[in-house]
Amino acid sequence: MDVLMVGGILLLLMMVLLSGGVWIAMTLAICGWVGQAFFTSTAPGKNLFSAFWESNASWELAALPLFIWMGEILFRTKLSEEMFEGLRPWLNRVPGRLMHTTILGCGIFGSVSGSSAATCATISKVALPELMKRGYDEKLALGSLATAGTLGILIPPSITMVVYAVAADASIIRIFLAGFLPGFLLMALFSGYIGWWSLRNPDKVPAADPPSSFLQKIKQSGNLIPCAALIVFICWVLIAGYATATECAAYGVVGSLGLALWSRSLTWQNFKEGLMGTTRTSCMIMFILAGAAFLTKTMAFTGIPRELAEWVDAMHLSPLALISVLVVVYLILGTALDGISMIVLTSAVVLPMIQKAGFDLVWFGIFIVLLVEIAEVTPPVGFNLFVLQNMTGKDSNLIAKAALPFFGCLVVCILLITVFPDIVTFLPDLVMGVDK
Incomplete structure (x- = not known):
């Protein structure tokens, strides 16, 4: 046949x-x-x-459940909510407002995880409940998360890029470098569509918050510092060559647990729920x-x-x-x-x-x-x-x-x-x- x-x-x-x-x-x-x-x-x-x-x-796949667990910890404690509160004053006047966090989150996390599935699962776990709670359009959120999650294989490091480099006998470093500008271009296209859609459907976007001064924005952005510091640390140890993607995922879990303890939002109950949620998703x-x-x-x-x-x-x-x-x-x-x-x-x-x-x-x-x-x-x-x-x-x-x-x-x-x-x-x- x-x-x-x-x-x-x-x-x-x-x-x-x-x-x-x-x-x-x-x-x-x-x-x-x-x-x-x-x-x-x-x-x-x-x-x-x-x-x-x-x-x-x-060994590379071991990073997947660890990154998912990191997302579960951020989701089940108040860390994800604090992250969105820190971003809110800066995106308040941008068409689409907090919907852009799905693109930013997938772009940043994708550069760490190198996996489309891990990026999609982790950012969805953190962002989707927060967006739904604030009244954003569910279909737009789902569509942006499904496609922006793929940034995990375009923004280096990427397992897919490594496989191609080996198959083509090409320089892995050159292919990694080649992925950055198209990755940023794709993020801009995604965010551009969200802005255009929001201008066309103003009734489906939550109302803007009252204007705030620059100092007020800086004060509110203090909520971003814990999660931002964790992400910067994970990116740094990976880019500097001190750790593999799997080791970075382990650092992310330890760091998110530490931040949750520090913020006094980690309980035995949400720890168990996060662990079970990670097991099911993985x-x-x-x-x-x-x-x-x-x-x-x-x-x-x-x-x-x-x-x-x-x-x-x-x-x-x-x-x-x-x-x-x-x-x-x-x-x-x-x-x-x-x-x-x-x-x-x-x-x-x-x-x-x-x-x-x-x-x-x-x-x-x-x-x-x-x-x-x-x-x-x-x-x-x-x-x-x-x-x-x-x-x-x-x-x-x-x-x-x-x-x-x-x-x-x-x-x-x-x-x-x-x-x-x-x-x-x-x-x-x-x-x-x-x-x-």
């Missing part, structure tokens, strides 16, 4: 299972099992066990990761990603047409694969095509990362959609619909770096010199 037809059958099965209310992780695993049992000669049972073990037995994410890993093995055995890449190569397209077709191909792959798998399974065929067409490998790395970000919010396997669905109880399709405008911002960002590639290459060339 044609491999693309196999892909269509598996995609249809996935949509049927998801619409029938089957658990997300189970749906992914079932599709993987069907694909291997009926369309390959490999033994699905053996691959199932290896996929579940390999996907979770990771198990949910890891279970989904395991199911996705098994489905990825199925995709590799069936040869669907390689078939798509070879089909593109056989078309002998112009550079611009090649990039356009690759966007479509990666968007299709993003409906069934996680970002790292997309890179690993297609790099052997795609990267030679890119080099032959004259594209810079560092630029293409950021291009791919942005496509991976889109995959994170693309049904039916949009990972950030699953994270928010399990955290809020909202349907993933509703979250995907709320994320559509921000999805458009991602597309605009891809168009801008394609038309103006210097957005990506300027910083690496400035810091490290032009790569000959």
